Amino acid sequence: MKHIINLYENINNTARNNSDCPHVVLPEEIFFIISIIGVLENLIVLLAVIKNKNLQAPMYFFICSLAISDMLGSLYKILENILIMFRNMGYLKPRGNFETTADDIIDSLFILSLLGSIFSLSVIAADRYITIFHALQYHSIVTMRRAIVVLMVIWICCMCSGITMVIFSHHIPTVITFTSLFPLMLVFILCLYVHMFLLARSHARKISALPRANMKGAITLTILLGVFIVCWAPFVLHVLLMTFCPSNPYCACYMSLFQVNGMLIMCNAVIDPFIYAFRSPELREAFKKMIFCNSYH
Amino acid sequence: MSAPRLISNRTSQQSTFNSDYTWEYEYYEIGPISFEGLKAHKYSIVIGFWVGLAVFVIFMFFVLTLLTKTGAPHQDCTVTGRRCLEISPLPFRSSSGNSESSEKRFRMNSFVSDFGRPLEPDKVFSRQGNEESRSLFHCYINEGEHSDKAKACHQTTALDSDVQLQEAISGGRPEEELNRLMKFDIPNFVNTDQNSFGDDDLLISEPPIVLENKPVSQTSHKDLD
Numbered sequence: 001m002k003h004i005i006n007l008y009e010n011i012n013n014t015a016r017n018n019s020d021c022p023h024v025v026l027p028e029e030i031f032f033i034i035s036i037i038g039v040l041e042n043l044i045v046l047l048a049v050i051k052n053k054n055l056q057a058p059m060y061f062f063i064c065s066l067a068i069s070d071m072l073g074s075l076y077k078i079l080e081n082i083l084i085m086f087r088n089m090g091y092l093k094p095r096g097n098f099e100t101t102a103d104d105i106i107d108s109l110f111i112l113s114l115l116g117s118i119f120s121l122s123v124i125a126a127d128r129y130i131t132i133f134h135a136l137q138y139h140s141i142v143t144m145r146r147a148i149v150v151l152m153v154i155w156i157c158c159m160c161s162g163i164t165m166v167i168f169s170h171h172i173p174t175v176i177t178f179t180s181l182f183p184l185m186l187v188f189i190l191c192l193y194v195h196m197f198l199l200a201r202s203h204a205r206k207i208s209a210l211p212r213a214n215m216k217g218a219i220t221l222t223i224l225l226g227v228f229i230v231c232w233a234p235f236v237l238h239v240l241l242m243t244f245c246p247s248n249p250y251c252a253c254y255m256s257l258f259q260v261n262g263m264l265i266m267c268n269a270v271i272d273p274f275i276y277a278f279r280s281p282e283l284r285e286a287f288k289k290m291i292f293c294n295s296y297h
Numbered sequence: 298m299s300a301p302r303l304i305s306n307r308t309s310q311q312s313t314f315n316s317d318y319t320w321e322y323e324y325y326e327i328g329p330i331s332f333e334g335l336k337a338h339k340y341s342i343v344i345g346f347w348v349g350l351a352v353f354v355i356f357m358f359f360v361l362t363l364l365t366k367t368g369a370p371h372q373d374c375t376v377t378g379r380r381c382l383e384i385s386p387l388p389f390r391s392s393s394g395n396s397e398s399s400e401k402r403f404r405m406n407s408f409v410s411d412f413g414r415p416l417e418p419d420k421v422f423s424r425q426g427n428e429e430s431r432s433l434f435h436c437y438i439n440e441g442e443h444s445d446k447a448k449a450c451h452q453t454t455a456l457d458s459d460v461q462l463q464e465a466i467s468g469g470r471p472e473e474e475l476n477r478l479m480k481f482d483i484p485n486f487v488n489t490d491q492n493s494f495g496d497d498d499l500l501i502s503e504p505p506i507v508l509e510n511k512p513v514s515q516t517s518h519k520d521l522d
Contacts, residue, residue, distance in 0.1 A: 021339055194361075201364055218361035226354040233350060241342070249335055254342040 021253035038074035038269035042067035058147035069116030070269035231268030
């Protein structure tokens with residue numbers, strides 16, 4: 001995966017011969033700004049949950065896990081840009097040991113962030129599913145201890161997988177594993193949410209249902225799933241094409257848009273707090289309290 | 298095919314890097330890609346992918362919308378009677394101890410506003426603790442309640458299931474939801490103080506919900522943590 005991730009470093013240094021499909025190069029300032037916004041937003045979510053005792057529930061911990069993985073993704077981009085800037089300014093050798101180690105570390109940070117995002121979203125969907133369908137047993141199924149254990153297991157697995165994938169990133173099974181996680185998780189989340197949605201619909205049928213309320217539910221679900229798909233699918237397809245048809249001109253033209261695809265992932269980190277964390281009124285309240293208390297003191 | 302093998306095919310003038318170093322950099326240096334003889338547009342994968350993605354998302358939205366519209370919203374139950382007892386899978390959630398009433402109010406208000414439903418939040422949601430105006434069961438059970446509650450119930454029943462779903466999806470707290478819903482009596486629930494919940498403290502595992510037509514007592518709601 002390193003070759004994928006370091007692609008746009010290459011662009012700055014070599015003359016590309018793909019004149020028919022020139023690589024779309026986005027200014028680094030855009031990446032910086034989006035990454036910094038992503039880091040700040042997710043940091044706010046984390047702080048709001050940590051500082052408020054009444055937000056320390058399993059559900060919010062799962063949202064925090066998502067915020068952490070988004071933050072790691074944005075941090076990755078910031079670090080990578082800084083490294084590239086230093087290298088372009090000549091402070092770093094293109095081949096040194098430090099640079100390769102730094103590259104490896106930030107690449108594993110990237111994969112950690114991706115896997116963390118995937119698993120956090122799945123766990124959030126599962127938590128909501130249990131809330132709806134096993135409401136009475138919710139607090140015995142989803143205890144704080146279990147939530148923390150699940151999160152720790154997920155993050156340890158992600159770390160190990162991230163390191164493994166970076167080490168073996170040029171092997172095809174790695175790529176296939178990585179890219180298959182995306183559709184698997186998508187199908188999983190889709191099933192959970194659609195089932196929840198169907199239940200709400202069946203209840204709404206027994207009472208006077210507001211078409212507008214149901215439309216709102218459809219819009220919410222579409223936004224949740226749509227943002228995930230739109231932000232992730234381009235990059236996943238890039239990885240697939242990179243592995244299986246690197247010299248095909250069609251694939252090359254798709255891969256020339258790598259920076260746009262990468263930016264979509266950064267945008268996902270920026271959008272996620274709005275559709276997960278800040279949809280919760282308690283968290284919004286806590287956030288407002290934090291801001292206003294800080295401005296008063 | 299593996300990346301290192303491709304290195305040997307690269308043209309040396311394209312790379313300023315050493316060949317023994319980063320294969321990943323040279324992975325792209327596999328030679329100029331010829332763009333001659335393309336049958337389709339060169340960006341066809343890009344266009345096809347994004348069009349397919351847009352179609353998929355729109356299709357998903359329409360499927361979800363159609364799901365909401367299929368089936369006539371018939372009313373088996375009216376608000377008036379106990380014959381409307383609805384025991385089955387109401388997706389209420391267990392209550393925690395530490396929900397503030399103002400938070401609940403705020404929460405319900407925000408969900409109301411989410412739905413664009415012009416309910417007066419005060420009338421419906423402003424009550425605490427034992428207020429069961431939002432409860433589906435309450436609407437069926439407590440016909441002895443005074444009229445404005447029943448009216449509110451009428452207005453809110455439509456909201457409940459969607460609100461629950463919205464709350465679940467939008468990240469509301471499960472415990473508050475059930476707190477609201479279980480405010481009336483469900484005698485088999487074990488009740489404790491509102492603030493005495495531990496996380497492993499499930500007081501109700503699988504309660505048979507016996508709905509009685511008596512006004513709600515303190516007992517019912519603290520339950521389900």
